[in-house]
Amino acid sequence: MSGYILKRLLSMLPILAVVAVVVFMIVHLTPGDPAAVMLGDEAGEKEIAELRSQLGLDLPLAVQFFHWLANVLQGDLGRSYFSDVPVTQAFWEHLGPTVSVAILAQIIAILIAIPIGIMAARRRGTMIDQAVMGVSLFGISVPSFLLGLFLILLFAVQLKWLPVAGYKPLSSGLWNHLRYLILPALALGFMQAALIARMTRSSMLDIIADNYIKTARAKGLKETMVIYKHALRNACIPILTVIGETFGGLVTGAAVVETVFNIPGIGQLIISSVERRDYAVIQGTVLLITVTYVLLNLIVDLLYGIVDPRVRLNRKER
Amino acid sequence: MAYKHLLEIKELKTSFSTERGVVTAVDGVSFHVDAGETVGVVGESGCGKSVTAESILRLLDEKKTNYLGEICYQGTNLLALSIDQMQQIRGNEISMIFQDPMTSLNPVFTIGDQIAEAITQHQKCSKQDAFSRTVELLRRTGIPAPEQRVHEYPHELSGGMRQRAMIAMALACQPNLLIADEPTTALDVTIQAQILELMQELKQESQMGIILITHDLGVVAEVCTRVVVMYLGQVIEEADVETLFENPLHPYTQGLMKAVPTIDGDRKQKLHVIKGMVPSLHQIPQGCRFAPRCEYADSQCSQEPPQLHAISPKQKVRCWHAAKFMTQGEEHERHHLD
Numbered sequence: 001m002s003g004y005i006l007k008r009l010l011s012m013l014p015i016l017a018v019v020a021v022v023v024f025m026i027v028h029l030t031p032g033d034p035a036a037v038m039l040g041d042e043a044g045e046k047e048i049a050e051l052r053s054q055l056g057l058d059l060p061l062a063v064q065f066f067h068w069l070a071n072v073l074q075g076d077l078g079r080s081y082f083s084d085v086p087v088t089q090a091f092w093e094h095l096g097p098t099v100s101v102a103i104l105a106q107i108i109a110i111l112i113a114i115p116i117g118i119m120a121a122r123r124r125g126t127m128i129d130q131a132v133m134g135v136s137l138f139g140i141s142v143p144s145f146l147l148g149l150f151l152i153l154l155f156a157v158q159l160k161w162l163p164v165a166g167y168k169p170l171s172s173g174l175w176n177h178l179r180y181l182i183l184p185a186l187a188l189g190f191m192q193a194a195l196i197a198r199m200t201r202s203s204m205l206d207i208i209a210d211n212y213i214k215t216a217r218a219k220g221l222k223e224t225m226v227i228y229k230h231a232l233r234n235a236c237i238p239i240l241t242v243i244g245e246t247f248g249g250l251v252t253g254a255a256v257v258e259t260v261f262n263i264p265g266i267g268q269l270i271i272s273s274v275e276r277r278d279y280a281v282i283q284g285t286v287l288l289i290t291v292t293y294v295l296l297n298l299i300v301d302l303l304y305g306i307v308d309p310r311v312r313l314n315r316k317e318r
Numbered sequence: 319m320a321y322k323h324l325l326e327i328k329e330l331k332t333s334f335s336t337e338r339g340v341v342t343a344v345d346g347v348s349f350h351v352d353a354g355e356t357v358g359v360v361g362e363s364g365c366g367k368s369v370t371a372e373s374i375l376r377l378l379d380e381k382k383t384n385y386l387g388e389i390c391y392q393g394t395n396l397l398a399l400s401i402d403q404m405q406q407i408r409g410n411e412i413s414m415i416f417q418d419p420m421t422s423l424n425p426v427f428t429i430g431d432q433i434a435e436a437i438t439q440h441q442k443c444s445k446q447d448a449f450s451r452t453v454e455l456l457r458r459t460g461i462p463a464p465e466q467r468v469h470e471y472p473h474e475l476s477g478g479m480r481q482r483a484m485i486a487m488a489l490a491c492q493p494n495l496l497i498a499d500e501p502t503t504a505l506d507v508t509i510q511a512q513i514l515e516l517m518q519e520l521k522q523e524s525q526m527g528i529i530l531i532t533h534d535l536g537v538v539a540e541v542c543t544r545v546v547v548m549y550l551g552q553v554i555e556e557a558d559v560e561t562l563f564e565n566p567l568h569p570y571t572q573g574l575m576k577a578v579p580t581i582d583g584d585r586k587q588k589l590h591v592i593k594g595m596v597p598s599l600h601q602i603p604q605g606c607r608f609a610p611r612c613e614y615a616d617s618q619c620s621q622e623p624p625q626l627h628a629i630s631p632k633q634k635v636r637c638w639h640a641a642k643f644m645t646q647g648e649e650h651e652r653h654h655l656d
Contacts, residue, residue, distance in 0.1 A: 220409035
């Protein structure tokens with residue numbers, strides 16, 4: 001098991017190397033001079049040139065890249081040009097809100113989607129099934145920012161149940177923390193729920209037709225046991241895959257919803273860094289996001305082994 | 319005892335609503351099983367054997383299935399019971415073993431969990447009790463080192479071992495009736511013999527009735543006391559096993575017997591083949607259902623459906639020409655019957 005994890009961690013290195021090169025290149029090939037942006041419109045050419053050499057921006061690209069890479073390998077992702085805090089610190093500060101929203105969105109999605117998906121599978125072809133499929137198609141198609149705006153209009157502006165936007169950390173109290181998270185989590189989780197419900201339905205439909213389900217019924221088990229114990233456990237692998245993949249997306253790609261709801265998360269960090277040409281932050285954050293994403297995938301793969309003993313065996317043999 | 323037979327199926331009709339219309343997979347099947355006997359149900363694929371078996375436990379999707387007739391277990395009509403009452407019977411009074419042990423066990427639970435589940439479902443006992451009884455069941459079904467095997471997953475066992483585990487699961491609550499749907503078809507020949515032997519032993523210990531569904535006449539000859547031959551959803555012949563093998567009356571039964579390869583005799587002679595294929599349930603022949611494939615069929619056969627009638631106390635057949643195939647001795651017996 002630990003050997004497997006180690007192997008997986010090592011296999012992350014090439015991925016990270018590619019991401020590092022790509023991120024570095026893209027940032028430097030886009031127009032806009034960070035020194036000019038930082039000093040503002042009134043700065044003279046001389047001042048800009050001074051700042052450029054101070055930041056090392058006047059060195060050749062390859063040299064800049066190797067300097068940066070050497071620092072990264074020592075755990076130093078550089079400092080923000082703009083706020084002068086270490087990139088890792090900025091990342092950690094912004095990770096909290098993002099993770100909070102993502103976890104709440106995921107919980108909402110799972111709690112809604114799995115029972116609904118199972119219900120649709122058991123009532124295949126009925127009105128309920130068609131309604132679930134229809135709503136989930138809607139959920140996949142509607143962009144989360146649009147849904148977010150509608151949610152704000154309804155629950156914050158009209159009904160005044162929840163705040164319009166913003167973020168309060170957990171230290172300000174659980175309910176206060178959650179109050180601000182509910183709407184963004186709903187906006188993000190709806191699409192998640194749609195994806196998970198569809199996967200649950202199709203996966204359950206496959207499993208329900210399997211022979212061991214008939215065996216379970218022939219044993220005299222109650223239908224709820226047959227479905228929620230025998231069928232669901234088997235249907236979990238594809239469902240888990242969808243959850244894992246999309247959870248990575250929630251953590252790393254909630255930029256739009258974070259902007260709509262004004263949540264100081266990773267998405268906002270990236271967007272504002274791009275606006276400020278804050279190269280170090282963009283590079284470091286994208287790299288750390290990649291690490292997070294790959295680690296999440298690893299966790300999902302390890303969960304497979306817990307759900308399905310056959311996966312465990314294969315690993316022993318490998 | 320208020321009832322005559324352990325299980326009596328009376329004029330069972332099982333039909334499914336499909337996109338192409340209603341299909342009657344089992345059409346007027348009647349037979350019975352007594353305690354301690356093994357009844358073989360024989361026929362080609364698609365003749366309604368498995369549907370009959372699954373009708374008994376009502377395992378078919380009832381939203382799409384319609385049952386007519388009666389299935390009386392110890393005098394109670396199973397078709398009239400609620401789902402809750404059926405769940406009391408499944409696995410407890412009547413158990414079932416399926417064809418493919420590879421896919422009939424749930425891959426994500428240990429076999430011990432799956433067997434113990436059958437016990438705790440029907441009997442009040444602690445988890446430890448259920449567990450030790452599971453080990454005992456595995457031992458009785460001939461699984462070596464049951465204390466270890468009980469913790470293994472289905473994929474860690476061979477096909478024969480899995481079928482033994484299935485049998486252990488089916489026997490967990492000492493049922494009165496065991497339905498075995500092609501229990502040996504997916505297994506190697508040597509394993510087949512072991513499994514059949516095991517079933518015989520267990521039957522003798524417990525006096526349960528067995529319905530053995532198979533297309534293998536060799537299996538029937540070995541273990542059955544009585545045989546029901548099915549064709550296209552109907553019983554076309556029923557007899558005790560000696561009578562059937564000595565004197566098969568229905569041309570279909572005769573064809574099945576001839577289609578079994580033998581080691582002695584002229585091996586250059588081609589194996590007998592029943593011509594044609596089982597027709598689809600959407601195109602059931604008007605008269606005798608076997609007529610289009612029967613070498614003796616005449617105009618009566620293709621127009622009027624024959625009824626299942628008793629030829630002797632031991633034998634029933636559904637054929638207009640059955641009398642032609644009878645030997646002298648049976649003719650004599652039939653006169654007595656008349």
